[in-house]
Amino acid sequence: MILLAAAAALLVAAALALVRAALGPSVFDRLQAANTLGTCAMVLLAVMGFLNGRPDFLDLALVYGLLNVIGVVAVLKFFRYGGLGRSDGPAP
Secondary structure (H helix, E strand, O other): OHHHHHHHHHHHHHHHHHHHHHHOOOHHHHHHHHHHHHHHHHHHHHHHHHHHOOOHHHHHHHHHHHHHHHHHHHHHHHHHHOOOOOOOOOOO
């Protein structure tokens, strides 16, 4: 019962993150909302795996979390330097 309440709370948090992503005034607010949405999805995947008795969902949740972090770093690097291939300074 408590895990179902946790799943419902995660769905509410994901809905609020979607609203923030739609209404965010800047790109970084939208990126933070997308990161929050990815984190909520990762935890929800782990909770659903626990509820269904499928421990392999935890592995999927960890991989999804790593992809979420790598994606956020790539997008931030793109907005900082103007491309993903250069690391020595801003693009001309």
